[in-house]
Each structure stands twice: as structure tokens, then as C-alpha cells.
Amino acid sequence: QGLADYMNQTYDAQVRADNFYMTCGAAASLTISLKALVEGPDDEIILIAPFFPEYTVFVHNANAKAVVLPPDTEHFQISLDALEKAITPHTRAIIINSPNNPSGVVYSADTYEKLAALLTRKSQEIGHPIYIISDEPYREIIYDGLPILYVPKFYKDTIICYSYSKSLSLPGERIGYVLVPDCAADAQEVYTAVCGAGRSMGFVCAPHLFQDVVLKCLGQTGDMNIYDENRKLLYNGLKEMGYDCVYPSGAFYLFVKSPEADAKAFSDKAKKLNLLIVPADSFGCPGYVRVSYCVDPDMIKRSFAAFKKLMEQYK
Incomplete structure (x- = not known):
């Protein structure tokens, strides 16, 4: 009731x-x-x-x-x-x-x-x-x-x-x-x-x-402002590095187009830099990866150096 x-x-x-x-x-x-x-x-x-x-x-x-x-x-x-x-x-x-x-x-x-x-x-x-x-x-x-x-x-x-x-x-x-x-x-x-x-x-x-x-x-949530700040931080940071990102209006995921056709190969290269991202083949969308940002904001900031190194492999 x-x-x-x-x-x-x-x-x-x-x-x-x-x-x-x-x-x-x-x-x-x-x-x-x-x-x-x-x-x-x-x-x-x-x-x-x-x-x-x-x-x-x-x-x-x-x-x-x-x-x-x-x-x-x-x-x-x-x-x-x-x-x-x-x-x-x-x-x-x-x-x-x-x-x-x-x-x-x-x-x-x-x-x-x-x-x-x-x-x-x-x-x-x-x-x-x-x-x-x-x-x-x-x-x-x-x-x-x-x-x-x-x-x-x-x-x-x-x-x-x-x-x-x-x-x-x-x-x-x-x-x-x-x-x-x-x-x-x-x-x-x-x-x-x-x-x-x-x-x-x-x-x-x-x-x-x-x-x-x-x-x-009922009617309660966690602090959505933290997710929102993480969303903007990650989205803007990766866009500035040249990543092609889908603009997220909800949830706590960023969907990123892989710089190469094989998203699994891209994810494997990311893993060598201690970045854990998920190839989206199993989500029915090959060529993309999912990045979760329900993490401490400092972790997102610390990840940028690795994301930059990753992108440099494709330039």
C-alpha cells in the first residue's frame, strides 16, 4: 500500500x-x-x-x-x-x-x-x-x-x-x-x-x-550531485582528449566509441594501463565500451593520465 x-x-x-x-x-x-x-x-x-x-x-x-x-x-x-x-x-x-x-x-x-x-x-x-x-x-x-x-x-x-x-x-x-x-x-x-x-x-x-x-x-535517493559531477568530469575530460563519447543524461555510465573497430582489443590495451572498461559487444553494440563513473571523483582524475596514454597509441 x-x-x-x-x-x-x-x-x-x-x-x-x-x-x-x-x-x-x-x-x-x-x-x-x-x-x-x-x-x-x-x-x-x-x-x-x-x-x-x-x-x-x-x-x-x-x-x-x-x-x-x-x-x-x-x-x-x-x-x-x-x-x-x-x-x-x-x-x-x-x-x-x-x-x-x-x-x-x-x-x-x-x-x-x-x-x-x-x-x-x-x-x-x-x-x-x-x-x-x-x-x-x-x-x-x-x-x-x-x-x-x-x-x-x-x-x-x-x-x-x-x-x-x-x-x-x-x-x-x-x-x-x-x-x-x-x-x-x-x-x-x-x-x-x-x-x-x-x-x-x-x-x-x-x-x-x-x-x-x-x-x-520512498522518494529517497543517494546524492545525485556526486554522480552528476563525476559525469561532467569524465565526459568533458575524455572529450578534450579526442574520445568520441555519447552524452549521458542518466545512470552512471559513459559510453565511448572505441578508436579501433575491435572494442575488446581496445579494452585489453586499456587494462595494461590499469583502466578497467567493458567492451560493448555483449551489450549488442560492437565498437563501443562502457565506463562506469560511480567511483570516487579522485579516481576519475587519476585515470586521465592513463586515458591520455591510451589515446596516444591511436594518434
Whole structure:
């Protein structure tokens, strides 16, 4: 009930206590939601690159097929033309993640409006709803005064997966939920399937102690100013050295284009300079790397000499 009250006050969500299923975080929420929605091995789940690599594991665990949408490397929003071509009668859901891991990009209201119009039309064409599964562990880590958008306001057939960890600066302390709003198609049946899927996979009752803690953390976050300062420090520092960086409006990652086509080779060279960065091939976006800036600001400053040496190898 506390969650419902908070979501209604904050987002005018018009949800009830019975719309929430408590979980051990967003990963559990995603696996449960997929298990609830997938009806057979021919079902397809669309993933928008770049995406968290474990999405493919979650989809395969649900006995469905992962259909990967190539990245829009110009804006890192959603390529709607490519999405329309990817939708088939077997499409069951599409997973979206904003603010995005790994790019740090935040989807705009215009993107959501166009996505909703497309999915509404395609759902009518194929004769069953295409659900959005909105993965939102970074919901509150957002910058530049951008609004936090409530996805069901744009598209009613939306299931939200949330985690109280990243925004509280406590990654690893997992408590979260699946939210199936009443506006979603077959909402009661989907919620019942969520409950059944949770039990079938052993996610029986999220830790009660953490459920109590959630009530004391509603609307609270870590200090977003520290992330924001780190973001500007790293983004501006690497841009000045000649790195091609995607501007991050959320989360705590910087997405950087590799100076060579092989991002793994670039990451290996970085590792020799004690820089630990992640090649984005597994995120569905070859040629890029992810840099995390949820670190002490001094570490970012100390890294610049190494980043400069790394770039000098390509000049």
C-alpha cells in the first residue's frame, strides 16, 4: 500500500497495492515477468541494443527467442523503422531500459509517444497485445532537469520492473517489484501469472526486513550531485582528449566509441594501463565500451593520465 500511495502521489499512477509483486530486485522482476508472459518456444522478445547482456539469458530461461534491434548509434533512442520490421505475430513483449545501461541515454517523451503508437497499431494487426517490460533500476538517476516519465501514461500495456538499489547508491542490496497496472491488457491474468512464475522459480516472498526498509526509503535517493559531477568530469575530460563519447543524461555510465573497430582489443590495451572498461559487444553494440563513473571523483582524475596514454597509441 505504501508503494501504491507513493506512485500515485508522484506519478498519478492510479495503481493499487494489489498491482505490486515484491521481488529481490530488477533481475528477479524481469525473469518473473518474462516467465509470466511467454506462452511457448515460438514467442519472441525484442531487445533494443545496447542492452544489459543478461536480458538474453532471462529470455532464453523463459523459453523464448531474443530478437535484437540494432542500435541507433546517432541518437541512441529507438529506431522505430527497424522495430516495425522486427515485430511479428510471435512478438510477445519488448524490453526497454531508460535511463539506459550501458549508454546512459534517457528516452524522450517523443520516443515513448511514437513507440506507443507503433505498438498499438501492431498489436491490433497481429491480434494480441505486445507488452512493454520497462526495466527501471536507474529511474531516479537522471540529470539536466529531465523529467522522470511514467511509461504506462504513454502505453497502457506496460509492466514495470523496479529495484531499490542503484538510486539509493546500494547496488547489491536487492529489493524491488513487478508492477502490473490495471490499465494493462488482461491485467488480472498477467498478475496471477506473475505470482505463479515467481513461485515456480523459487522467488517466494521477498525478504520481509527489506520490505520494511522500502517504506522508509520512498522518494529517497543517494546524492545525485556526486554522480552528476563525476559525469561532467569524465565526459568533458575524455572529450578534450579526442574520445568520441555519447552524452549521458542518466545512470552512471559513459559510453565511448572505441578508436579501433575491435572494442575488446581496445579494452585489453586499456587494462595494461590499469583502466578497467567493458567492451560493448555483449551489450549488442560492437565498437563501443562502457565506463562506469560511480567511483570516487579522485579516481576519475587519476585515470586521465592513463586515458591520455591510451589515446596516444591511436594518434
